[in-house]
Amino acid sequence: MVSASERAKLEERSARLQRLSRKRFGVVRVVFLQNPMSTVGVVLVVALLLVAALGPLMAPYDPNDTNPRVRMSPPSASHPFGTDSYGRDVLSRVLAAARVDLTIAVVAVSISLVIGTTIGALTGYFGGWLDMVVMRVLDALQSFPQFILAMGLAAAMGPGVRNLIIVIAIVMTPGSARIMRSRIISLREMAFVDAARIARVPTWRIISAHLVPNGIGPVIVHAALALSFAMLDAAGLSFIGLGVRPPQAEWGTMISDGVGNLLAGEWWVSVFAGLALFISVLGFNLFGDGLRDILDPRMRR
Amino acid sequence: MLEVTDLVMHFRVAGDLPFVPRVVHAVDGISFDVDSGKTVGIVGESGSGKTTVARCVLALYRPTQGDVLLEGKSIFKSRQALRRLRRTVQAVFQDPAGALNPRFTVGRTIAEVLRFAVPKERRERRRMIPQLLEQVGLHESLAQKLPHQLSGGQQQRVSVARALATEPRILVLDEPTSALDVSLQAQIVNLLTDLREGLGLGYILITHELSIIRQLSEWLIVMYLGKPAEIGPTGAVITSPRHPYTRALIASVLLPDPARQWEPPALLGEIPSPTKPPSGCRFHTRCPSAKPLCGELEPQAQAFSGTQVWCHYPVDDCSTEANSSSIG
Amino acid sequence: MPVLKVSELNVAFFTYYGVVRAVNGVSYDVSGNETLGIVGESGSGKSVSALAIMGLVEPPGFVVDGKIEIEGQDVLGFTEEAWYQTRGSKVGMCFQNPMRALNPVLRIGHQLTRVHRKHKHSGKAEAWRHAVELLKAVNIPDAEQVMQRFPHQLSGGMCQRVMIVMAISCDPALLILDEPTTGLDVTIQNQLLGLVRDLRERGGSAQIIITHDLGVIAKTCDRVVVMYAGHVMGEAEISSLFGRPLHPYTKALLESIPQIDRKMDLRPIPGSVPEALDLPSGCPFHPRCSHTMDVCRTELPQLVVSDDGQKVACHLYSRNEERGDLA
Numbered sequence: 020m021v022s023a024s025e026r027a028k029l030e031e032r033s034a035r036l037q038r039l040s041r042k043r044f045g046v047v048r049v050v051f052l053q054n055p056m057s058t059v060g061v062v063l064v065v066a067l068l069l070v071a072a073l074g075p076l077m078a079p080y081d082p083n084d085t086n087p088r089v090r091m092s093p094p095s096a097s098h099p100f101g102t103d104s105y106g107r108d109v110l111s112r113v114l115a116a117a118r119v120d121l122t123i124a125v126v127a128v129s130i131s132l133v134i135g136t137t138i139g140a141l142t143g144y145f146g147g148w149l150d151m152v153v154m155r156v157l158d159a160l161q162s163f164p165q166f167i168l169a170m171g172l173a174a175a176m177g178p179g180v181r182n183l184i185i186v187i188a189i190v191m192t193p194g195s196a197r198i199m200r201s202r203i204i205s206l207r208e209m210a211f212v213d214a215a216r217i218a219r220v221p222t223w224r225i226i227s228a229h230l231v232p233n234g235i236g237p238v239i240v241h242a243a244l245a246l247s248f249a250m251l252d253a254a255g256l257s258f259i260g261l262g263v264r265p266p267q268a269e270w271g272t273m274i275s276d277g278v279g280n281l282l283a284g285e286w287w288v289s290v291f292a293g294l295a296l297f298i299s300v301l302g303f304n305l306f307g308d309g310l311r312d313i314l315d316p317r318m319r320r
Numbered sequence: 321m322l323e324v325t326d327l328v329m330h331f332r333v334a335g336d337l338p339f340v341p342r343v344v345h346a347v348d349g350i351s352f353d354v355d356s357g358k359t360v361g362i363v364g365e366s367g368s369g370k371t372t373v374a375r376c377v378l379a380l381y382r383p384t385q386g387d388v389l390l391e392g393k394s395i396f397k398s399r400q401a402l403r404r405l406r407r408t409v410q411a412v413f414q415d416p417a418g419a420l421n422p423r424f425t426v427g428r429t430i431a432e433v434l435r436f437a438v439p440k441e442r443r444e445r446r447r448m449i450p451q452l453l454e455q456v457g458l459h460e461s462l463a464q465k466l467p468h469q470l471s472g473g474q475q476q477r478v479s480v481a482r483a484l485a486t487e488p489r490i491l492v493l494d495e496p497t498s499a500l501d502v503s504l505q506a507q508i509v510n511l512l513t514d515l516r517e518g519l520g521l522g523y524i525l526i527t528h529e530l531s532i533i534r535q536l537s538e539w540l541i542v543m544y545l546g547k548p549a550e551i552g553p554t555g556a557v558i559t560s561p562r563h564p565y566t567r568a569l570i571a572s573v574l575l576p577d578p579a580r581q582w583e584p585p586a587l588l589g590e591i592p593s594p595t596k597p598p599s600g601c602r603f604h605t606r607c608p609s610a611k612p613l614c615g616e617l618e619p620q621a622q623a624f625s626g627t628q629v630w631c632h633y634p635v636d637d638c639s640t641e642a643n644s645s646s647i648g
Numbered sequence: 649m650p651v652l653k654v655s656e657l658n659v660a661f662f663t664y665y666g667v668v669r670a671v672n673g674v675s676y677d678v679s680g681n682e683t684l685g686i687v688g689e690s691g692s693g694k695s696v697s698a699l700a701i702m703g704l705v706e707p708p709g710f711v712v713d714g715k716i717e718i719e720g721q722d723v724l725g726f727t728e729e730a731w732y733q734t735r736g737s738k739v740g741m742c743f744q745n746p747m748r749a750l751n752p753v754l755r756i757g758h759q760l761t762r763v764h765r766k767h768k769h770s771g772k773a774e775a776w777r778h779a780v781e782l783l784k785a786v787n788i789p790d791a792e793q794v795m796q797r798f799p800h801q802l803s804g805g806m807c808q809r810v811m812i813v814m815a816i817s818c819d820p821a822l823l824i825l826d827e828p829t830t831g832l833d834v835t836i837q838n839q840l841l842g843l844v845r846d847l848r849e850r851g852g853s854a855q856i857i858i859t860h861d862l863g864v865i866a867k868t869c870d871r872v873v874v875m876y877a878g879h880v881m882g883e884a885e886i887s888s889l890f891g892r893p894l895h896p897y898t899k900a901l902l903e904s905i906p907q908i909d910r911k912m913d914l915r916p917i918p919g920s921v922p923e924a925l926d927l928p929s930g931c932p933f934h935p936r937c938s939h940t941m942d943v944c945r946t947e948l949p950q951l952v953v954s955d956d957g958q959k960v961a962c963h964l965y966s967r968n969e970e971r972g973d974l975a
Contacts, residue, residue, distance in 0.1 A: 213413065535912070591836075
């Protein structure tokens, strides 16, 4: 039982939220208000996108410009993040790497999203032997720990940005495929699908216009979170040398370059790259959580 | 116009053991026909097969045996026959919200039917949508709305409007009122009655509510576990039921009339599963007047002045049993 | 003393989309050996009031006003601990959708014995025997076997009976049944109602049956409360409600229900149930009422007592009462 003053407070809060939710994208704003962490996530992601887009323009030096005279110098006025063992400016490299890592993550996840959704939709709708065969293939892929699988594929395909994207896309596909498949399986029994069938709507259209749009919610959320994992995979593979080719600036390679120097107390190469990676992954994670909350129909609070 | 002949539908379903499927005997032999202006009501409880019959008539399933004929031609025979079916026979489903794509506006839902089933040009479609909405008593501005913005009654009306888009001659109504509030059910029933008179439609009305059947249909089919129990004119079947199941069903109807004496439940026991239908007459396990023959032999149809009964010992008019449980 | 007394209950849900006033100024009571029916359509607040009785209203819903007394005790101030003691032993509730209300991963036996063991502190064997006895008493065949099964292996009717057993296992003074027959086949519904009636006759407990089906009410209840949009529209003895309905809503409802024994011109109630977020001013039924007067739009009618003992909340009657007679 609530007291009169509590009741007044509740009513006022409810009225405020109601007014807010009636404005454009009100629901979105309300969710993010309720959930400050996801707002942080959005901010981080936007910051990352800006850096990726403008990075090379903002960088004070060319990321590949070597300057042996200032090798391994700590953070200073002229080099805010210090220099690495080749005399390259760490700040510029970190900014340039943002573009690389982000591109890899986004492209790979997008590819896996498209392919995974298609596979999931087709197997979910048609079932039968197609479903069985494809699911077993996905089972095989998913039975390996994700990174180990990525390592194996990367080793087989060789280094380079393009191969890295392909590897990560393959590794992330089963996730979206499964989610879409389970959504399709529950949606295909719904009455509006029957209604579409008796209206002679062709099968491909039933799948694309009726089933996929209604089932895609959780897949999108998964993809948002997958971005963070994709980024980690990219950095991880580069760290062990199976990813990006040097001298390409990339956070993973930078961390690995600087690891040897850590014991000598020269922390700035690894740490700044690592921080950048951490912030980006965190940003995507929080963003994904926020997205999930928006799409979650049970937003009653 | 539409004839269902000896329809049988069996499904293979995963059983308890892997690789050992079970057979669901959903429908095991039913025949009836529907014409413009005529309404056939199919009544039954869960497992009766009534929904399966509807789906076979709509060619959503392909029957294991038997046939559905539209103007003498089987609907399963050719693409053309199917096309004719889709234009002539449409459906309204049970769950008003589930029958509409939550991402499509009302207008788009109807437009889709017009585009694929009929098909009509865009301009034609734009013209027809407000007309169809008006026909079911909805304002044309509703075309821009999404299903969740409408009430249950409005959603159901949209389903009806969609069904009318192909200018069908027969509508299959699968529990059209069951998911609606009581005060809205009468609205839909009245709408359906008006439409039938105005457009000369035939209805196949599938429901578990006898009272709705009484209002809407002249012909009644009572089904139990996939087989017909009794078929005849609605009034006759309800006032003088001859099959023990029909009698029990009618006695079970709860009337909003407290003056009626308390009667013990008409029927005991659970409905058997369609995967293991009882031998002989499927109703014998729960039948109050079951005799040994009932468990051994399946009853054939017996005719009584317009009504057909599938029972070895149907109740006759003259017996005292008839007088005690009949209504009205 | 009535087993349950609800006075001026107000329950509201404070959501993003506004305040949902689910229950507004609702009062009713039930005594032992009596069955009260609460009838209403969706959005009438009938289920929420029952949840409030059980202390199950969760944020963003809150009980904002009123009193609920179970056997004389005010339960609205109860701590979780106090509720724990009360639920199951003083009040039992059967929820809608029996298949979903039972825990799908626990066997029936486990679920049934838990309640008894907790409240009566009985041993495993004793609780088991008690549960089996009750299952037999509710006509479940093969009771011992059923104890070993999971809810999804039982039919809807059997799940409902299992829930009833769970609710009565500690012999509560009050049993609440929320939509006990919805979703069940007609012949099974009948069996269930017979069972509910037997239970009352044997145990003498108070019962509340919440439903939208007037047929169920007619068959099982002694008194009825009619709810609409969170308000009580009327309260009456069964015979009075059906024989001489006073409130326009009740009258219209009775006239719009198709009957099985004759074909009739159905007179549906125009319009639809209002959104709980946007209740009309004054009397909630006024937009759909055929006897609306000016006062109906602005003032909420209070419950008045009619000459045959019925209570009705409608300006048609309160106005006349001011003048000294009743329409």
